[in-house]
Amino acid sequence: MERVPITVTVNGQTVSAEVEPRMTLADFLRDELGLTGTKLGCEHGVCGSCTVLWDGAAVRSCLVLAAQADGAAITTIEGLATEGQLHPVQQAFWEAHALQCGFCTPGMILTAVALLSEDANPSEQAIREALSGNLCRCTGYQNIVRAVQLAAERLRSSS
């Protein structure tokens, strides 16, 4: 199958590659770039584990082809921390015990980052709706919601 040339910005770095048409963005990030922080749970758009940011908006990377991402700016979980400092949402997940096995965490965090970039003060209902596409099978969602609330509070007071 003819490969497709793409140029994508991933976590601020421009990457050019030739990909097989059927390769998803998730597989591209994990297998070609070694960014295995993006997790693959269901691979058909149900679990939300593979959520990344596409030009700042949350997108399921298993539901887009790498070929479609040509020209896009992608942020993965590896791109959130700056200079060794956890992103406020990462820090809040850590402090609020919002993870157990951690498999759903990258997707949860990126979904939360996208939500907070659009709504600095979301209600609990809005947080639950935003996270409704992300499944966690360990802990339940109470601490995840609390972590997003904690991150929202801190982001508001710091801006």
Added chain:
Amino acid sequence: MKSPTFAYERPQSLAEALALLAQKGADARPLAGGQSLIPMLALRLARPSVLVDLGRVEGLDELTLQDGVLVIGAMVRQRQLERNALVAEHLPLLVAATKVVGHPAIRNRGTLGGSLAHADPSAEYPAVALALDAEFVIQGPRGERVIPAQEFFLGPFTTALATDELLTSIRFPIPPTHSGWGMAEVARRHSDFALAGAVALLARADDGTCARAAIALFGVATRPLRATQAEQALVGRPFTTETFREVATLATESIDEPLSDVHGSAAYRRQLVPVVVRRALEEAAQRAAAR
């Protein structure tokens, strides 16, 4: 859960996209937002030999108001609809419906035209298009044709589109100002596909009775349906709880080919119909009264 191999084409213009579809035949599939097609590829429910990505085709993502009709390009993303000022002002029903289509991450990629052309019998948009008497603008090698929503949905995942045609825009006539809309659905979790849903549009006459009613059902039959018997029974009647309760039970009569799957049996879905119809009607009546 990996897709089988396929070729990938990225046309820049509608003419180029149509030429590719004509040339590649029935094995080609247009790729809009991909939020249904890509999982179908992963599950190997679809096996096209070539995907024609519409993501860069110019002119398919416009949204304009023309003589009382909101014309929405097929590639307008669902998230755009959710936030567009024209849609919010003239078709708040479409905004409400969009908010329960998938999750934000799905709506960031998913398109209006993609969802309609996919024709999932449990999806909200097809029922909204039916209730609003929307028109579908279709382009193909034989030129342009425009068909009413009633003629577009033929069965589960089956539409009037030929394999060499593309849905390019949808025309939504704006409902008169004295009308009200309502939508109700039952789903397992927020934004899941509905087990039963209804969209209602009511126009109130000066004497307070129902001048016009449109009721569309989704998730209960193999395609979205208008509940014609219920609509007819409502016209001329006052907007009361008793009327809505009585009319809502008639809605089940429109279900010719019931939908039944692992998520909900035909009997269960059928039982939900009067409930969602009554809720949608009550909501629509309140809005019609408030104007």
